[in-house]
Amino acid sequence: MHIPDGFLSARVALGYAGLSSLGLGAACYRLRAQRDRGASALLGVSAAFVFAAQMVNFPVAAGTSGHLMGSALAGALLGLPGALLVMTAVIIMQCFVFADGGVFALGANVFNMGLVGCVVGFCCYRLLCGAAPSPTRRVASVAFAGWCATLAGALSCAGQLSLSGTARLSVVLPAMLGVHALIGVGEAVISSLIVASVLRFRPELLETSAQTPLTARPRRSAIYAGLGLSLAIAALLAPIADAAPDGFSRVTQALGLHSTTSAPSLAPFSHGIPGVASGVLATLLAGCVGTLLLFGLCWLLALALVPRPRSSEPSRGVAVEPSG
């Protein structure tokens, strides 16, 4: 998802650089206001951890591999301002040391993987977790939050590419979302495995990440929250798919590109499921069903990973000795 230099127009790059420096400034202000000097070393070394974790590739499907993005995981482990700072540091480091992602596109990359990833990941996690969650619920929330953060980052990346006039939204949106829906599954699995082993050995590390005192809600509320989130995601996707060509053609006209003779059409979205009248409705339905399916899978994964409290047989799910 790292956008290289040359793919974004100057206007888009500068605009997103402004947006992400605003978010970063807010995070720094918040961290300074907390006056928690003990956290500075933790943030620095956690950034090194995210960096190391991103080096590890996992197989996705048919020979391709993806790697962890880690923004939802960092949000769950360090809280929102800390996670934003850590992700920004990691992206800057990748840009200047490994030439992974461009300098001029740095603002946009920080926006996609830092700001959008952390905010979406953290909000999903907290919304699904509630107060005083059970281990199963925590692991399921992290998994679903990781998937949502990856997808949201890909969505915002596709938007930037099409706003720059690099590629049409009808091409870049399905391509990015399709690939990242798969990569997001890997992200969900790895994040939940990491959180499961942290829960096993040092559960207090997850308690400290700024739990707001909400009234303890029953376990069923996680299901409602998941349903609401899935609907929100699907509802967000559909209007974007519908309304974006206008914005795109306006931008191309403003930039003087000559592709306005044939108005861009959203071919994959205009031919919907037969029987459903509107293309938007079909997209909404498909997105909703897919997201719900994934939410159920996340819950099953969490059930498999977290051992039952009263089972006599030690499950192999987390059987690993701390000596490494």
Place this chain on the structure above:
Amino acid sequence: MSCIHRASAGLKLGVSLALIVGLAALPAERAWWGLCALPLLLLVAMLARLSFRTLLRRWALGAPFLLGASSLAWFQPHGSGVALGLFAKSAICLLTLQLLASTTTIAELTRTLRRLRVPAPLCETLALLARYSSLLNDEARRMRRARSGRTFRSSRLLYWHALGSALGLLFIRTVARAERVQSAMRARGGA
């Protein structure tokens, strides 16, 4: 140490940023003009006494991503020219960035950022990241080697599980290390 290595990080950052912004501002049908910057970049690489082979190998690592991303531009009116121009433009940008990365250390960069009034928490995080990333990378590699030495059966499920639990343990060790670093900093009167 060549003269390019010794030049101030701010100057190098400014020049490469100006070049990249200039390239990004080229309209799609004039993207080929970006190739004019190639002789300049090769001159810099020669002055910095970088080996062309290493440079080319590193460039080839990044090029497939550029190719993939620019092929998305193919699907629009007059798309093939746009896609090729885009690839040329971004390939030059990648080369510029690689020259910058191989002649500037991260410590110099952090100092420059601090002089540019970047907030202190970000600078601290970057400095610590630079210091500890190689350490944690080595630790991760050791843990994976130990795990693969002990795991005789190899299956996809076990692979994923080993990966996840090793990373989880790495985070726990990270937190322990951060606590030690923090108390060492306190003992010396910092923070």
